[in-house]
Structure formats: C-alpha cells, structure tokens
Amino acid sequence: MNSKPPFEPGISEDKKEWLEAIENIYENYGAEGVQQILSGLSNWRSEHSIGSTDVAVNTPYLNTIPLFEQPDYPGNPKIEQRIEYILRWNAMAMVLRGQDSGSGVGGHIATYASAATMMEVGFNYFFRKASKEYGGDLIILQPHTSPGVYARSWLEGELTKGRLENYRRELQPEGGLTSYPHPRSMPEYWQVANASMGLSTPTAIYQARFAKYLENRGLKPKLGGKVWCFIGDGETDEPEVLGTINIAAREKLDNLILVVNCNLQRLDGPVRGNGKIIQELEASFTGSGWNVIKVIWGSGWDKLLAKDVNGTLRRRMEECVDGDYQRYSVLPGDRQREHWVDGNPELERMMNALSDDAVKEIKRGGQDVTKIFAAYQRAISSNEKPTVILIKTVKGDGILGAEGSNTVHQKKNLDGEQRLAIAKNFGIPLSNEAIKKAEFYKPVETSEEIVYLKARRKALGGHIPERENNCAKLSPPPLTSFESLINGSSKRSQSTTMSLVRILSILLRDKSLSKYIVPIVPDEARTFGLEGLFKIAGIFSLQGQRYTPVDADTLVAYREAKDGQILQEGICETGALASFLAAGTAYSIHGLPMIPFYFFYSIFGFQRVGDMIWTCGDMLCRGFLIGGTAGRTTLNGEGIQHQDGHSQVIANTYPNLKSYDPAFAYELVVIVCEGIRRMYELQENIFYYITAYNENYAMPSLPQEKNIHNDILAGAYLFASTSSEKDSQLHLLGSGSIMQQVLAAREKLETMNYKISVWSVTSYNELYREAEQCERENRLHPFRNARVPYIKKLFSKTSGVYVAVSDYMKALPNSIATWMPENYTVLGTDGYGLSESRPELREFFEINPDYICHAALVGLFRNGSIDQEKLQQQLSTLNFNAEKMDPSLR
Ligand SMILES: Cc1ncc(C[n+]2csc(CCOP(=O)(O)OP(=O)(O)O)c2C)c(N)n1
Numbered sequence: 001m002n003s004k005p006p007f008e009p010g011i012s013e014d015k016k017e018w019l020e021a022i023e024n025i026y027e028n029y030g031a032e033g034v035q036q037i038l039s040g041l042s043n044w045r046s047e048h049s050i051g052s053t054d055v056a057v058n059t060p061y062l063n064t065i066p067l068f069e070q071p072d073y074p075g076n077p078k079i080e081q082r083i084e085y086i087l088r089w090n091a092m093a094m095v096l097r098g099q100d101s102g103s104g105v106g107g108h109i110a111t112y113a114s115a116a117t118m119m120e121v122g123f124n125y126f127f128r129k130a131s132k133e134y135g136g137d138l139i140i141l142q143p144h145t146s147p148g149v150y151a152r153s154w155l156e157g158e159l160t161k162g163r164l165e166n167y168r169r170e171l172q173p174e175g176g177l178t179s180y181p182h183p184r185s186m187p188e189y190w191q192v193a194n195a196s197m198g199l200s201t202p203t204a205i206y207q208a209r210f211a212k213y214l215e216n217r218g219l220k221p222k223l224g225g226k227v228w229c230f231i232g233d234g235e236t237d238e239p240e241v242l243g244t245i246n247i248a249a250r251e252k253l254d255n256l257i258l259v260v261n262c263n264l265q266r267l268d269g270p271v272r273g274n275g276k277i278i279q280e281l282e283a284s285f286t287g288s289g290w291n292v293i294k295v296i297w298g299s300g301w302d303k304l305l306a307k308d309v310n311g312t313l314r315r316r317m318e319e320c321v322d323g324d325y326q327r328y329s330v331l332p333g334d335r336q337r338e339h340w341v342d343g344n345p346e347l348e349r350m351m352n353a354l355s356d357d358a359v360k361e362i363k364r365g366g367q368d369v370t371k372i373f374a375a376y377q378r379a380i381s382s383n384e385k386p387t388v389i390l391i392k393t394v395k396g397d398g399i400l401g402a403e404g405s406n407t408v409h410q411k412k413n414l415d416g417e418q419r420l421a422i423a424k425n426f427g428i429p430l431s432n433e434a435i436k437k438a439e440f441y442k443p444v445e446t447s448e449e450i451v452y453l454k455a456r457r458k459a460l461g462g463h464i465p466e467r468e469n470n471c472a473k474l475s476p477p478p479l480t481s482f483e484s485l486i487n488g489s490s491k492r493s494q495s496t497t498m499s500l501v502r503i504l505s506i507l508l509r510d511k512s513l514s515k516y517i518v519p520i521v522p523d524e525a526r527t528f529g530l531e532g533l534f535k536i537a538g539i540f541s542l543q544g545q546r547y548t549p550v551d552a553d554t555l556v557a558y559r560e561a562k563d564g565q566i567l568q569e570g571i572c573e574t575g576a577l578a579s580f581l582a583a584g585t586a587y588s589i590h591g592l593p594m595i596p597f598y599f600f601y602s603i604f605g606f607q608r609v610g611d612m613i614w615t616c617g618d619m620l621c622r623g624f625l626i627g628g629t630a631g632r633t634t635l636n637g638e639g640i641q642h643q644d645g646h647s648q649v650i651a652n653t654y655p656n657l658k659s660y661d662p663a664f665a666y667e668l669v670v671i672v673c674e675g676i677r678r679m680y681e682l683q684e685n686i687f688y689y690i691t692a693y694n695e696n697y698a699m700p701s702l703p704q705e706k707n708i709h710n711d712i713l714a715g716a717y718l719f720a721s722t723s724s725e726k727d728s729q730l731h732l733l734g735s736g737s738i739m740q741q742v743l744a745a746r747e748k749l750e751t752m753n754y755k756i757s758v759w760s761v762t763s764y765n766e767l768y769r770e771a772e773q774c775e776r777e778n779r780l781h782p783f784r785n786a787r788v789p790y791i792k793k794l795f796s797k798t799s800g801v802y803v804a805v806s807d808y809m810k811a812l813p814n815s816i817a818t819w820m821p822e823n824y825t826v827l828g829t830d831g832y833g834l835s836e837s838r839p840e841l842r843e844f845f846e847i848n849p850d851y852i853c854h855a856a857l858v859g860l861f862r863n864g865s866i867d868q869e870k871l872q873q874q875l876s877t878l879n880f881n882a883e884k885m886d887p888s889l890r
Pocket residue numbers: 110111114142144195196197198231232233234235236261263265266267271395409
C-alpha cells in the first residue's frame with residue numbers, strides 16, 4: 001500500500017489522526033470499506049443538518065490516478081518525444097511559411113503546441129480503426145490543432161509535402177489543406193467539422209449514442225468502439241458543451257471520452273484567471289454523473305508530493321488560481337520558486353531539492369506521456385459512464401518567448417532567432433538557413449522515428465484521419481406505394497404535415513428501406529401527429545421501458561424500447577440536430593445508409609440551431625429536415641416566437657440544402673422520393689428542408705402531365721387554368737397552405753370574368769438557384785447560345801399580371817423577380833407574427849383572397865388592362881383597408 005494519508009487544507013494537528021484512521025480502514029477493508037464509512041458519515045451529516053454545498057463534486061487539485069495505480073508505460077518515450085518534436089516543428093513551419101510567403105492566410109501554433117502530447121499518446125496507443133474484431137473509434141480533435149494532424153499524416157506518408165506547403169490554400173493546383181477539419185473540403189480525410197466552438201461536444205455525445213442505437217437495433221455488430229472528442233477549456237464556455245453533458249451520463253455512454261485541453265487560456269487571456277477551470281469542470285461533470293479523470297501534474301511532481309506529508313504543498317496547489325499558474329508558466333525558475341514557496345519554510349525546504357532549472361523544467365500532466373497514458377487507459381475501461389479527462393497543459397508550450405502569454409493564440413510569426421532557438425530545443429537537424437526559412441523536416445523512411453510511428457499506427461489499424469464513403473445504395477419505393485397520397489383526398493381534408501406522416505409510415509413499412517428510417521422529434525411528436533408511430537416503431541431507450549405507460553391500453557401507447565426506432569430528444573433542438581447529424585453521416589461513419597426525418601417547429605430550426613445545420617452541410621450529412629407548423633399565418637394563435645415566415649429565406653443560404661415549400665400531398669411524395677434517389681441511390685452530398693403546414697384541405701391528385709415530376713422538382717408548374725395559360729390575363733403563384741388563399745382569390749376573380757392561371761411554386765429557392773446558374777454561365781460565355789432559366793421558360797408564352805403569394809417573407813418570391821415578366825407583384829408575411837386566428841392573420845399580413853384580388857386588379861390597372869373606373873368598381877366589392885398599418889412595422 002503506497003497511498004498518501006488523506007489531507008484537508010487547514011486541518012489542525014490534533015484532528016489529523018481522525019483523518020488518518022481511514023488508512024487503517026483501507027488496509028483492513030479495502031475500497032469498499034472506505035466507501036461504507038464515507039457514506040455512513042455522509043448520512044450522519046445529513047441527519048444532523050451539517051450541510052455543505054461542495055460535497056463530493058470536487059477532489060483535491062491532484063491527479064485522479066495516484067502514482068501507485070499508474071500503469072507502466074508501454075512504449076519508448078524517447079523516440080516518441082523526438083517524433084513529437086518533429087511534428088511540432090512541422091506544424092509550426094506550416095503556419096510560419098504561410099506568414100513568410102505573404103499570403104495572409106494565417107494559422108495557429110499555440111493550440112497544437114499544448115495538445116501535441118495528449119494527441120500523440122492517442123495516436124500511438126488508443127485511436128483504433130475499425131476491423132473485423134473492433135467497431136472502430138471516431139476521433140474528433142481540436143480544430144486549431146489541425147497543422148499537427150497534417151504534419152503527422154505527412155510523416156506517415158499519407159499527405160504530400162506539396163499539400164503541406166499549401167496549408168490554408170485549398171485552391172492551389174497541386175491541392176491544399178483546409179484550415180480546420182472540414183469534411184466538405186477534404187472528404188477523404190476529415191470526418192467531423194468542429195471549427196465552430198462548442199458544437200463538437202453535442203456532436204460527439206450524439207454520435208456515441210447513435211452508435212449504441214445502431215447496435216441495439218441490430219444494424220451494427222456490438223464490437224465496441226469509442227468516440228474521442230478533444231475540446232479546449234475556453235470552449236467549455238459555450239452553452240452547448242455543459243448544456244448537453246447530462247444526456248451522455250443518462251444514456252450511460254461508456255463509449256464516449258471527452259478530453260479537455262486545460263491550457264488555462266482561451267483567445268484573449270485566462271479562461272478562469274480567478275478560479276480553476278479544472279475544478280469547475282470537475283464539479284460540473286461529476287454532478288452530471290460522468291467519470292472524471294484529472295491529469296494535472298507531471299511525474300516531476302511525484303517526488304515532491306511524496307515528501308509532502310503535511311499537505312503543505314498540496315494546500316499551496318489548492319490556493320493558487322489559474323491566473324497564477326499561467327504566470328508560473330512564463331516565469332524563470334527562481335521566480336517560480338518564490339511564488340511556490342510564498343514565505344513558507346516547509347515549502348522552501350521541499351523546493352530546495354530542485355535547482356532553478358529543474359523548477360522551470362518541471363512539467364504539467366499534459367506534457368507527460370505516462371500520466372496521459374494512465375488516464376486514457378482508465379477511460380477506455382469505463383463501464384456505464386462517459387469519461388471526461390481534464391488535462392492541464394501550457395498554451396503555446398515550447399514556443400520560446402511566447403508560451404503562456406496572453407497573445408500566444410494569435411501568434412503566427414517568429415523571428416529568425418526564435419526559430420533557431422525552438423528548432424534547437426526540438427533537436428531539428430536542419431541547417432540554420434533552412435530553420436530560418438521554416439523548412440519542413442522529415443527523417444528518412446528507414447529512420448527509427450518513421451519506422452516507430454508507422455508501426456504504432458499499423459498496430460492500431462492504420463492511418464487516421466480517414467473518411468470512408470462506400471455505403472450500399474438504396475432506391476426510393478415506386479410511386480405506386482404512395483397511391484393513397486397521389487390519388488388525392490377530395491373527401492377527407494388533410495394537411496401537408498399529415499401527408500408527410502403518412503409518407504413516413506409507408507416508408508416504415510417498405511421492406512428495403514424500413515430499417516434505415518430514423519424518425520427524430522424534439523418533444524413535438526403530438527404536434528405533428530406522429531404519436532401513432534410510438535407504438536409501431538417504438539421510442540429508442542437504452543434502458544427499455546421499466547414502467548407501464550399510463551396509456552398502455554391505447555393504440556398510441558408511449559412505448560419505449562431498447563430497439564426503438566424513433567429518437568425522442570426531449571426539448572433539445574441542439575440534441576435533436578446532433579442526432580440528425582449522426583444519422584445523416586452514418587453512411588460514412590458506419591457504412592449504413594440511415595435516412596433521418598427530423599420533424600421540428602420550423603421556427604426552431606435555422607434560427608435556433610442554424611450553426612448545427614451549417615455543420616450538416618460541412619459534414620456532407622444526408623436526410624430530411626421537416627419544418628413543421630410552417631407559415632407565419634398558418635400556425636395561428638401562437639404569436640411572435642412560434643410563427644415562422646422566414647425559415648425558407650434562411651434555407652437558401654445553405655448551399656447544398658434543397659428547400660421546398662409544397663402545397664399538396666403528391667408534391668411531397670415526388671420530392672421525398674427524389675430526395676431518397678439523389679441522396680441514397682446517386683449518393684449526392686445534398687440534404688433537404690421541407691416545410692409542412694397544419695392546415696387541412698382537400699388534396700388533389702397528381703396531374704397527368706408528362707413532365708410534372710421534373711416541374712415539381714424544378715420549383716414551379718401550372719396547377720390550374722380557366723382555359724389555357726396562354727390566354728390568361730392573371731397568373732397567381734401560390735405555395736404551401738397559402739395555395740388555398742390563392743384558389744379562393746381565383747374564384748372571386750373568375751366571377752369578375754377574368755381568365756386566370758394558378759401556378760404552384762414548390763421552391764422559390766430552387767428556381768432562384770437555377771436562374772442564377774444560367775445567369776452566371778451566360779455572363780461568362782457571352783457568345784454562346786444563352787441558357788434560359790427554367791422560370792423564364794415557364795412564363796415565356798404567357799402575358800398579363802403576375803401575383804405571387806407566400807406565407808413566407810416577400811424576399812422569397814422576390815428572389816426570382818429578375819427573371820419574371822413585367823407586372824410581378826409579391827405578397828408575403830414580413831414582420832413579427834402575432835396571436836390571432838388564421839383569417840385575421842391573413843388579413844393583417846395582406847395575403848387573404850381579398851388582398852390577392854386587390855393586388856391582381858391593381859396590376860391590371862397599372863398595365864392598362866382596366867381603367868380607373870373599373871378598378872374602383874371592382875375594388876369596392878373587396879374587403880381591404882388601404883390605410884391600415886404596414887404589418888412589417890408593427
Ligand atoms: C463559436 C466560435 N466562437 C469563436 C471562435 C473563435 N475562436 C477560435 S479558437 C478560440 C479560443 C479557443 O480557446 P480554447 O477553447 O481554450 O482552446 P485552446 O486554443 O486554448 O486550446 C476562439 C474564441 C470560434 N472558432 N467559434
């Protein structure tokens with residue numbers, strides 16, 4: 001037994017022996033005995049109301065794994081140190097060379113300098129690729145460490161020197177390297193995008209959970225596999241980090257390891273100058289039920305701590321705040337000693353055992369492979385709990401003259417002398433001239449370093465990072481499977497939301513697709529009428545269902561099951577989106593073509609978790625985002641924070657996202673089947689956003705026109721016409737449930753004897769994009785036959801007045817104005833929503849039949865089709881208020 005007597009800062013000598021009695025208990029009864037005594041004491045304390053708020057959430061500011069429990073280090077630390085120095089040199093050189101070339105592309109040195117050792121232990125001993133026997137690890141490294149990752153890939157022979165030269169120069173002919181991990185930019189390499197601070201934590205948590213989901217549903221063999229996610233300590237400021245850790249513990253994600261690089265600094269300065277980030281995080285993670293491992297002190301401290309029988313040194317460690325520790329990292333040995341000793345003779349005696357140089361050299365846990373190895377080893381054997389490893393490092397370690405400084409994050413340049421000093425320190429065998437030019441250094445293939453590095457990776461399954469893309473293809477079901485939807489429902493009215501739920505039910509019954517469908521809801525299933533799926537498909541729960549649901553006897557029982565198919569995410573759009581991301585990238589991460597359908601309140605999509613959706617784009621995620629309760633006026637009563645009239649406008653800013661705003665069930669069928677075809681058969685890197693409304697109306701049947709499918713997908717088609725579109729004087733364009741307002745306006749206008757065509761616009765965004773592409777092509781090729789945009793062709797043989805009406809902002813129909821004929825008016829829902837009934841809302845936003853007729857008649861007057869008298873006479877039959885307030889100004 002080699003443990004230390006317990007210590008409690010500030011305890012008096014006479015009480016110490018009470019504490020020391022625990023040693024005897026440990027010796028006689030082991031850890032279990034100690035546990036029993038402690039919980040007995042805890043009970044006693046509760047009974048006597050001797051409360052304390054910091055109970056059990058914090059342990060002393062020491063390594064969690066004591067020296068006597070530390071495993072032997074399996075490798076050769078000397079070679080590993082040499083390799084690490086070479087990597088650190090090359091990573092730094094990448095940034096410096098960019099700086100020297102004047103390209104102005106930037107880069108970061110300090111993050112990798114602090115993280116290199118913890119990453120190397122992972123690369124050498126832990127990050128395992130998938131094999132027949134092992135499920136494979138998913139590795140998410142801090143984004144700003146990417147130069148170090150590239151440097152490693154070069155030494156491993158996976159990246160060329162030319163690409164290293166083009167770090168942050170993606171457009172160079174010989175290929176470049178993207179700044180941070182972006183799968184979209186390097187689809188064979190990076191797996192997870194994480195340059196937006198904070199998002200990688202929910203990404204990792206839900207990836208880990210999704211792996212369990214796949215295992216439990218029998219889609220993936222239970223062969224193990226970890227998700228390793230590295231984040232910065234400053235990054236933990238982001239609410240997505242601490243805001244999502246509960247679920248990892250609740251779901252018992254023992255396949256998740258989160259490593260926090262606690263270099264005590266973020267971009268501007270200290271993370272918690274006046275406190276201790278490690279202790280703060282320990283409390284949060286412990287409180288959330290995680291397994292917490294702290295790696296604070298390097299082996300150099302072991303001897304000193306062994307001498308610390310009275311706990312004086314430990315007390316001093318406890319007293320110092322991160323601001324102090326950051327300062328120690330920049331002070332020379334003698335000044336550090338002064339601070340540590342702080343006038344205490346006992347500390348002075350202890351510290352005198354070390355020379356000033358030794359004091360300066362003494363490492364933090366994050367720079368000590370043996371301490372890191374011990375932590376990782378313990379983490380991979382965690383059972384039923386996720387693990388967080390809090391590793392203390394120095395930001396910019398080894399960047400002489402800058403390490404630990406408040407400016408080190410932004411450090412991109414070093415002068416010749418600094419370069420020489422660093423290279424010397426790292427033992428880089430290049431000429432002074434080469435060092436000053438920050439040339440890359442790679443030992444020969446037969447060198448000890450390269451042989452060692454490659455052997456380690458070989459033992460763990462090969463090179464990483466590597467992104468796979470060889471998933472089996474899936475095809476959509478034939479349209480005949482959706483007969484009930486494409487044949488219309490003139491008798492029973494139905495909403496587009498309900499139509500989508502029916503499409504989903506059909507897909508869930510389809511033999512070849514069924515198991516791959518992943519319905520996701522953030523506590524909104526009943527809002528969308530999805531509760532019918534609870535019983536059929538089951539709600540995924542790792543614990544199954546340990547209770548009888550209150551509605552067990554009904555058809556829509558709340559059924560939770562270990563192999564449930566539905567992901568019910570609770571009120572957490574971030575989590576639900578992270579699940580969408582996990583399911584939508586499973587084709588690459590697990591080789592399984594999972595098809596997520598994520599149903600959410602459309603207003604809580606882009607504006608709530610837009611950055612996560614942007615990440616979906618970056619990670620080449622596939623699937624269907626379903627913005628339910630769509631439309632500023634169709635979702636009535638709910639008011640400003642619910643009524644969405646803008647998500648379609650924002651959707652257009654996501655380049656590979658196809659967005660549709662359909663009016664009818666058959667349009668939905670065509671769009672969803674095409675989505676499956678393009679994403680899962682052709683395997684295109686796109687994803688879909690479809691808005692779905694909760695207004696019920698009769699659904700027409702799929703028109704028989706030859707090109708109807710293509711037209712629906714292109715974004716617009718002729719839906720109905722008084723006689724023919726060519727002799728129509730009025731053209732009304734409608735989308736989503738507002739199509740019903742358009743159809744009512746048409747009836748009114750027909751009673752005034754106008755000939756009218758009604759056009760269903762399924763996607764202004766698709767129309768706009770195609771037209772813009774034509775525009776660009778024509779501009780670049782002025783002498784070629786011009787490509788005519790689809791929207792222009794659609795209206796090439798028509799004339800008259802055009803009125804587009806949307807439950808979205810006018811910006812949406814206005815986006816195609818450039819290519820529309822003259823006399824194009826748009827009506828939309830600019831402004832905040834408000835609590836009212838549908839008819840009142842539509843009147844308020846001026847998109848009801850009367851306002852549509854009004855706009856149409858004014859259009860006819862303006863183009864000279866009718867005179868003032870006729871206009872006035874016909875307007876007098878309408879109910880409108882020209883003096884009412886502008887809804888966008890309310
Ligand atoms: C959402 C977001 N906000 C801000 C940034 C800019 N940024 C990049 S790194 C960084 C500091 C990171 O500090 P920390 O997490 O402690 O990592 P370290 O580099 O210290 O390891 C900031 C603010 C970002 N990338 N993402």
